[in-house]
Amino acid sequence: METPTIPLRILGLTKKETQVFKAIKMGFSTPLVISHKVKVSRPAIYEIIIRLKERGLIKSHIKNGKKLWEVEKGEAIDHLLYEAKKEILNIHSGSEEVKGTSDSTVIVHRGKDAIKSLLDNVFKDYKNERCYGFQGDLPASGWGSVYGIEATNAINKLIKKNGIITEAVMPAGWFERQYKVMGKDWAIDFEGRSTRTHVIPEEYFQHGGQLFIFKNALYLLAMNEEVVVEIRNSELQKMILAMFRYVQDQSEKIDPNRILRELIEKGK
Secondary structure, three states, rough: OOOOOOHHHHHOOOOHHHHHHHHHHOOOOOOOHHHHHOOOHHHHHHHHHHHHOOOOEEEEEEEEEEEEEEOOOOHHHHHHHHHHHHHHHHOOOEEEEOOOOOEEEEEEOHHHHHHHHHHHHHHHHHOEEEEEEEOOOOOOHHHHHHHHHHHHHHHHHHHOOOEEEEEEEEEOOOHHHHHHHHHHHHHHHOOOOOOOEEEOHHHHOOOOOEEOOOOOOOEHHHHHHHHEEEEEOOOOHHHHHHHHHHHHHOOOOEEEHHHHHHHHHHHO
């Protein structure tokens, strides 16, 4: 029976467990023949078989009154490996990796809990990095639903604390409109976390989508739909980054911190 080539070390198997698993994969199907193959006592083989079965790596069937052992189907082992990968990569409940044929990683995060876990970690992990963003007015209601004003302000504080410098593409008047909705505290927490902002016509923001781009990953956000798509090491990432750079080059540049300081001063 063909099974996928799997990195057994990721499963934490001991040397003897690995030997027994490989023997079963080769077709040695009873404790007696497995014992002869790997030079391990039969009592020990029984104990190892029980552990491998509990891990979901092997299964038994009866043939001619004998219990024979075989490696689980590839799908079952894939699931086991993926659960281990989720633990290692901190892929949260509510998130699902979409498999590709290269080393690319695409993970879909669904629901408030999965999105909050993702974004909280993103702004903690990307210290002293630059973040490029693309957003209009429509995502605001989604952010309010997932985070609320106080939690959003906490994120802005975290971004500044961790030295993340943001550079965004936005429609004209975005800061003024957000100030009316979010208030003075929001403006104070937001001021100082951005460099220049690129302004393009509002007609390009008739949707609730957003984009965050870091050095090694990008995030497509639809907060109103409670969905975030995370992309790493993909041609999609390169394409979107190239398009974003073109938009930057064609845009009007403004100083967001000056605008926010003026709004804060007027709000006194």
